[in-house]
Amino acid sequence: MRKVVQTAVFFLLAFFSLSAAHAQQIDAAFGGGTVTAPSASGASGNHSAQSLGGGAFLGFSGDFVFKNNVGFQAEVAWRASQNLYQGFQPYRPILYDFNLLYAPRFGKVAQAELLAGFGGESIRFYQPFTTCSAFSCSNFVSNNHLLAHVGGALCFYILPIIFVAPEAHAYFIHNNEEFSSGHAQRFGIKLGYTFAPRD
DSSP: OHHHHHHHHHHHHHHHHHHTTTOSEEEEEEEEEEEEOOOGGGOOTTOOSOOSOOSEEEEEEEEEEOTTSEEEEEEEEEESSOEEETTTEEEEEEEEEEEEEEOOEETTTEEEEEEEEEEEEEEEEEEEEEEEOSSOEEEEEEEEEEEEEEEEEEEEEEETTEEEEEEEEEEEETTOTTSSOSEEEEEEEEEEEESSOOO
């Protein structure tokens, strides 16, 4: 989990530093929430009787917005604790996406965020032993899927550079046979900081 967070932070910082000269606003946020998805009993076709939903999810996001309210956003969310797959295999889902962003301001106290983009789902299945390669060691194997993402948030500025935002996301996951469905929703709230506020 630490490597995922470090990688996400690295890419977000690189993303922002390359774009900072042209951006009018730069935001970073941390939040929590949950994922809902069809129940295990709702599985059909090639889908397994296992729901992706449930549990607490944590996440990081960052964006930059140009003068015309259009920008880019990236985020990652992961289940805070491991769950049991089919009652015996520890696993953790991680969802990440890269989005186009439309972020109109409503005065100085509110801003909408409308998102659409692509990303991936990484399902980490944990093992009771560690395997090593030339570059790293791990105690899990990953199963990865592409996904499409749409989402939105409404940011309320409690201070000129601090905001709180309820958020909702929908994921459409390609070939997600490990779970009962190829779609899931994430709902939560995030606390954010604006590094370069718009005038």
